[in-house]
Amino acid sequence: MxxxxxxxxxxxxxxxxxxxxxxxxxxxxxxxxxxxxxxxxxxxxxxxxxxxTPQVDAQVATYVVRGDRSIAVTLTVERRDPSIAATCRVVAQAVDFQTVGEVEVAVPAGTDKLTSVDIDIVTLRRATTAVAKECTSG
Missing domain, CATH: 1.20.5 (Single alpha-helices involved in coiled-coils or other helix-helix interfaces)
Structure with a gap:
C-alpha cells in the first residue's frame, strides 16, 4: 500500500x-x-x-458592346478627397474571361466625390463585359 x-x-x-x-x-x-x-x-x-474605405474606388456603371472591336464604358469613380487626381485601370473581357482590351483612365481632380467618366476601349475581339480592376490616387 x-x-x-x-x-x-x-x-x-x-x-x-x-x-x-x-x-x-x-x-x-x-x-x-x-x-x-x-x-x-x-x-x-x-x-x-x-x-x-479606400482612397479611390471605381466600378463600371454601364457598358455597351459596339461591335467586335469596341466597347463603350461609363466608369463611376468615388474619391474620399475629390481634390486628388486618380488613375483607374479598366479591362474588357471576352466570353471566356480573357482580357481583350485594357485602358488606364486618368480622373482629374475636381469638386465632386462621385465622378462619371465615359471611355471607349478598342478590343482584340468581341468583348462581353468590362471590369474596373484597380484605382490609385495621386
Missing part, C-alpha cells in the same frame, strides 16, 4: 524554492493583459476602417 507522508516543513520549503511566487502581482498582470488586449482591439478596428 502507498502511504502518504505527512507534509513536513522541509518539504514545504523545497516546494517554495522550486516554485517561487510571481514577480508581478496577479491584479497587475490582469490589468496589463487587459490593456494590451484593448490596444490590440483598437488597432484592429482602426486598420479595418482605414483599409475598408
Amino acid at each position: 502507498n502511504q502518504v507522508e505527512p507534509r513536513s516543513a522541509e518539504a514545504a520549503e523545497r516546494l517554495r524554492l522550486r516554485y517561487p511566487r510571481s514577480r508581478v502581482p496577479r491584479p497587475v498582470a490582469v490589468l496589463l493583459i487587459g490593456a494590451l488586449a484593448l490596444v490590440g482591439l483598437g488597432w484592429l478596428v482602426w486598420a479595418g476602417y482605414v483599409y475598408a
Whole structure:
C-alpha cells in the first residue's frame, strides 16, 4: 500500500524554492493583459476602417458592346478627397474571361466625390463585359 507522508516543513520549503511566487502581482498582470488586449482591439478596428474605405474606388456603371472591336464604358469613380487626381485601370473581357482590351483612365481632380467618366476601349475581339480592376490616387 502507498502511504502518504505527512507534509513536513522541509518539504514545504523545497516546494517554495522550486516554485517561487510571481514577480508581478496577479491584479497587475490582469490589468496589463487587459490593456494590451484593448490596444490590440483598437488597432484592429482602426486598420479595418482605414483599409475598408479606400482612397479611390471605381466600378463600371454601364457598358455597351459596339461591335467586335469596341466597347463603350461609363466608369463611376468615388474619391474620399475629390481634390486628388486618380488613375483607374479598366479591362474588357471576352466570353471566356480573357482580357481583350485594357485602358488606364486618368480622373482629374475636381469638386465632386462621385465622378462619371465615359471611355471607349478598342478590343482584340468581341468583348462581353468590362471590369474596373484597380484605382490609385495621386
